[in-house]
Amino acid sequence: MDQATLQSLLTSLIATWENEVVEFKQAGKDYDTHKIGEYFSALSNEANLRNVERAWLVFGVDNKTRSVVGSDYRQDHERLHSLKMQIAAETEPSITFRRDIHELQATQGRVVLFEIPAAPMGMPIGWKGHYYSRAGESLTSLGLDKQDEIRGQMGATDWSAQVVQGATLAHLDASALSRARESFARKYANRFEPDEVMRWSDSTFLDRAKLTQDGQITRTTLLLLGKEESTHLLSPHPAQMTWKLEGAERAYQHFGPPFLLNTTAFAEDTQHPVAYPAG
Numbered sequence: 001m002d003q004a005t006l007q008s009l010l011t012s013l014i015a016t017w018e019n020e021v022v023e024f025k026q027a028g029k030d031y032d033t034h035k036i037g038e039y040f041s042a043l044s045n046e047a048n049l050r051n052v053e054r055a056w057l058v059f060g061v062d063n064k065t066r067s068v069v070g071s072d073y074r075q076d077h078e079r080l081h082s083l084k085m086q087i088a089a090e091t092e093p094s095i096t097f098r099r100d101i102h103e104l105q106a107t108q109g110r111v112v113l114f115e116i117p118a119a120p121m122g123m124p125i126g127w128k129g130h131y132y133s134r135a136g137e138s139l140t141s142l143g144l145d146k147q148d149e150i151r152g153q154m155g156a157t158d159w160s161a162q163v164v165q166g167a168t169l170a171h172l173d174a175s176a177l178s179r180a181r182e183s184f185a186r187k188y189a190n191r192f193e194p195d196e197v198m199r200w201s202d203s204t205f206l207d208r209a210k211l212t213q214d215g216q217i218t219r220t221t222l223l224l225l226g227k228e229e230s231t232h233l234l235s236p237h238p239a240q241m242t243w244k245l246e247g248a249e250r251a252y253q254h255f256g257p258p259f260l261l262n263t264t265a266f267a268e269d270t271q272h273p274v275a276y277p278a279g
Contacts, residue, residue, distance in 0.1 A: 006104040010111060013056055014066050020046040020134040027059035027112070029072040033086055034128070040087055040116055042132035042139055044095070044125040047118035048150055049133075053235070054098060054118060060111035070109015080112070092126040095119075098235070117235075122154030160220045164233050167217040169202055171230040176258035177202060180225060184209050226257040 001009070013022055023039055025031065036057070043055035060071035074080040080101055088096040095117065102113040119125045124147050131142035184205070185197040197205065206212040211221045222234060256262065 001102055003104060006102055006111075006113065007106065010058070010061075010068075010104060010106070010113065013058060014061065017066065018063065018137045020136070021050060021052055021055035022058070023056070023137075024058045024061040024063040024066075025071075026062055026069055027071045027073045031059065031073050033083070036083070036114075037087060037090055037127040038130075038132050038139060040091065040097075040114075041125045041127040041130070042134050042142070043116045044119045045131065045142055045146065045150065046134050047116065048121070048124075049146060052118060055116040057114040057116060058111065059114075060106075060109055068106050068108035068111060070106075071112055072110070073112055075110070090128050092129070093120070093123055095125060119150060121159050122151055124150045160218065160223075161213070162219055163213055163216040164219055164222055167222060167226075167230070167233050169217075171217070171222065171227055171233065172202075172225045173227045173258045173261065176225040176261045177205075179260055180209065180211075181205055223257055224260045228256050228258075231257060 014024075016022065018024055021043055023043060039057050043057060047053070047055040059073050060068060062069050074083065080103075083101065084096045088094045098115040098117050102115065104111040104113065124131050124142060131147060133140055133142040133146055181197060181200075185192065185194040188197075200208065203212070203215055206217075206221065207215065211225070212218065219234060222230060226233075
């Protein structure tokens with residue numbers, strides 16, 4: 001977002017003031033990362049429950065006077081954006097801020113706006129093993145009733161099977177599509193001649209592989225085969241997979257679409273097998 005857009009956004013957020021999906025903090029130079037994680041969990045869960053795409057955590061605004069006071073929090077750009085990895089490492093399931101962390105250079109001082117995605121359907125967001133929510137302007141634990149409400153969302157629909165409006169074959173990665181076709185040909189060699197599979201049009205192959213519904217692209221298709229730049233079509237849901245190593249050493253590897261190529265390349269490089277659900 002440009003500065004004018006950020007200023008308009010801030011004005012709008014201040015006008016509506018704090019609620020379950022917006023939190024203002026003055027935030028000094030070293031605001032506690034653990035506290036940010038708690039707010040991330042709470043605001044993400046509340047956004048899901050209120051059926052909004054995003055929530056906001058804003059640094060540099062006095063939460064009593066509604067005035068911009070400025071914040072010195074992580075003024076170094078790289079250090080500021082390293083917070084995204086810190087949040088992704090401790091949230092469950094792994095999720096982090098949308099897009100870049102926004103910085104507004106207002107007349108009264110610097111304002112930092114963290115754009116927090118709503119928790120994905122059926123999956124409450126935890127921080128270090130605990131789930132948080134809001135009670136008005138207060139931070140509190142996510143009660144069992146709210147956890148059940150979020151988790152119960154998956155009973156009504158299969159999120160991954162939903163058609164993505166506006167998605168076309170142009171949003172798919174050609175290399176990933178070719179790899180998927182080769183895998184399909186090997187798996188079903190007893191039913192189809194490999195040459196026959198290779199002659200199918202892309203739309204025919206996707207329908208035969210049950211990756212489309214009546215020719216329409218699903219979320220599963222975009223995750224497995226979509227171009228990296230097509231992830232905006234899945235917003236506000238995070239298009240990211242995290243590989244986590246536990247033990248004497250801890251490590252994380254994050255993948256974006258196309259998952260079919262990126263995770264396979266990782267498995268080949270590290271000799272760690274990656275399993276996909278049968279389809």
